[in-house]
Amino acid sequence: MHREALKANIYSKNYNAKKREKHYFIFNLLAFLLVILALIVIGWSASKMHTPINNAQVIAISSDPVNLFFYSIRTVSRMLIAIVFSIVFSLIYGAFAAKSRRAEQILIPVLDILQSVPILGYISFTVTAFLSLFPGSMLGPECAAIFAIFTSQAWNITFSFYQSLKTVPLELNEAAYVFKMSAWQKFWRLEVPFAMPNLVWNSVVSMSGAWFFVVASEVINVGSDNIRLPGIGSYIGLALKERNIAAIVYAVIAMSFTIIIYNQLIINPFVAWADRFKTESSKSGDSPTSWILNLFNRSLIIKKLFLPIELLRHFFLYFPPFNWLKIQNCQFNDMKILKKNYADYLWYFISSIAGLYGIYLIYSFLYKTILLEEVWQVMILALYTMTRVVLLIFITSLIWVPIGIYIGLRPKLIKLVDPLIQFLAAFPANLLFPVAVITITKYNLNANIWLSPLLIMGAQWYILFNVISGTASIPNDLKEAAANLNLKGWLFLKKVILPAIAPYFITGAITASGGAWNACIVGEIVSFGDQIIMIKGLGSYIALMTTKADFPRIVLGIGIMSLFVVIFNHFFWQPLYNYTTKKYQIS
Numbered sequence: 001m002h003r004e005a006l007k008a009n010i011y012s013k014n015y016n017a018k019k020r021e022k023h024y025f026i027f028n029l030l031a032f033l034l035v036i037l038a039l040i041v042i043g044w045s046a047s048k049m050h051t052p053i054n055n056a057q058v059i060a061i062s063s064d065p066v067n068l069f070f071y072s073i074r075t076v077s078r079m080l081i082a083i084v085f086s087i088v089f090s091l092i093y094g095a096f097a098a099k100s101r102r103a104e105q106i107l108i109p110v111l112d113i114l115q116s117v118p119i120l121g122y123i124s125f126t127v128t129a130f131l132s133l134f135p136g137s138m139l140g141p142e143c144a145a146i147f148a149i150f151t152s153q154a155w156n157i158t159f160s161f162y163q164s165l166k167t168v169p170l171e172l173n174e175a176a177y178v179f180k181m182s183a184w185q186k187f188w189r190l191e192v193p194f195a196m197p198n199l200v201w202n203s204v205v206s207m208s209g210a211w212f213f214v215v216a217s218e219v220i221n222v223g224s225d226n227i228r229l230p231g232i233g234s235y236i237g238l239a240l241k242e243r244n245i246a247a248i249v250y251a252v253i254a255m256s257f258t259i260i261i262y263n264q265l266i267i268n269p270f271v272a273w274a275d276r277f278k279t280e281s282s283k284s285g286d287s288p289t290s291w292i293l294n295l296f297n298r299s300l301i302i303k304k305l306f307l308p309i310e311l312l313r314h315f316f317l318y319f320p321p322f323n324w325l326k327i328q329n330c331q332f333n334d335m336k337i338l339k340k341n342y343a344d345y346l347w348y349f350i351s352s353i354a355g356l357y358g359i360y361l362i363y364s365f366l367y368k369t370i371l372l373e374e375v376w377q378v379m380i381l382a383l384y385t386m387t388r389v390v391l392l393i394f395i396t397s398l399i400w401v402p403i404g405i406y407i408g409l410r411p412k413l414i415k416l417v418d419p420l421i422q423f424l425a426a427f428p429a430n431l432l433f434p435v436a437v438i439t440i441t442k443y444n445l446n447a448n449i450w451l452s453p454l455l456i457m458g459a460q461w462y463i464l465f466n467v468i469s470g471t472a473s474i475p476n477d478l479k480e481a482a483a484n485l486n487l488k489g490w491l492f493l494k495k496v497i498l499p500a501i502a503p504y505f506i507t508g509a510i511t512a513s514g515g516a517w518n519a520c521i522v523g524e525i526v527s528f529g530d531q532i533i534m535i536k537g538l539g540s541y542i543a544l545m546t547t548k549a550d551f552p553r554i555v556l557g558i559g560i561m562s563l564f565v566v567i568f569n570h571f572f573w574q575p576l577y578n579y580t581t582k583k584y585q586i587s
Contacts, residue, residue, distance in 0.1 A: 031299035045077035082149035098165035115155035115514030116565035148217035153206035160202035164195030201469035211426030212458030408471025425461035454523030459515030470504025
């Protein structure tokens, strides 16, 4: 009996070993095929970007739905390239803004200006440069489109990373000092991992938000430059121009499938991977998962392929020239404070001179063309747009903050609604133009009221995503402590949830406000075929001037928009943000 049991045990072990080998072979095969497929797509997209052309204005776009498969790949490729540049930009810009008090005083207002400048503003002044940089090549128009997508993604991610660096728990900073980390090592081993969950969440919403402007990025009309790049955005633009309802439906279906596919292959793996960096002592049982991440973790081929990257990361982290700056943990004496004040005065003086010189350059560019009366008229248009933005941010906050908290407290629900939210955030407002034009015309509605929601169509999701991210980022041990103290209902919401999500909500509200200002170029002037409906506002003014290539008036419109955004952020959002980060910082 003992011998038979031993044989059965050996047989069982051999069977399980063969079964594991079979599973590992399947994992390796699937992972290898996915990597090969990704390399093929990257290679094909890169080859199309380098295609020589005689004239950028005559790129043919077909309304045949068969082409939507390749158009989807081209659009997603541009968005992925733009998101990589956006993350790199965010790491550099956000680190300087968070770590240098003097740089923060300049970089954060500049970031407010950058996010308030509409995509058409960037395109107006960069498209000619990109076309000249790569003459006779598709790379010129492609770079212009990628840069336009970059401007719709980078600012939100940068604000998110900056906010995370400003709210790093004090005990983590003390641990970095105790372990004698250099500033370089602290950044990569402590601060970036701490910021990773929020960074990934905001990268997701930024990619979704980029779909909102996909038509503006792939259909560029600036004076004589009329560029249409193969992609879903240009397909939608052609369908709207031809009043082709069937093509619009095909575009919506293609977008739906595209969002589902890249959500499964790209977004979900990164969200599940970022969950490992959550700062908590106890782990929730409902952590996000991804079949792609599980597949790659079990694949030996993938581990070997990524081994050189891991070695490079280790070399990059411990390379001596990067580790010369040590973390200081000492108090300044009075003399150092005095020197710091003198340095501050010098910094303010240099910044003021630079700002005055910039104002002088703008004035010299405009004064021969723009009369003072027109400046006041444009400022009145800005007031119209600002009123719409403020009201819409207030209304959407009342709606999405409770919903975001409810979703963020339920990880299983996040998995279910995340694809839906991404699709809604990605839904371009241009696809609603036929409905808006036909409805307003048929029922003789007030366009100033019924077109206003188009401004917040894409921007509102920044609030929802940040609230979900903030709620999901609450340490599980903090929630367990609240349960032990019997904190329930309104008391739990007031003492735990609202303080935890306050910095996240304000970050989302700031970026949503900037996104709404940006979207005014889309929401204040709509067209369907030959029918055009326009309402009073700064967005419609900039859109018209961009079509005419009237650069002085484009500068005027963008300058006044930036002025309004900076003043509003400086006197309202920034003080509120500083208050919440100081009051509710985890220590």
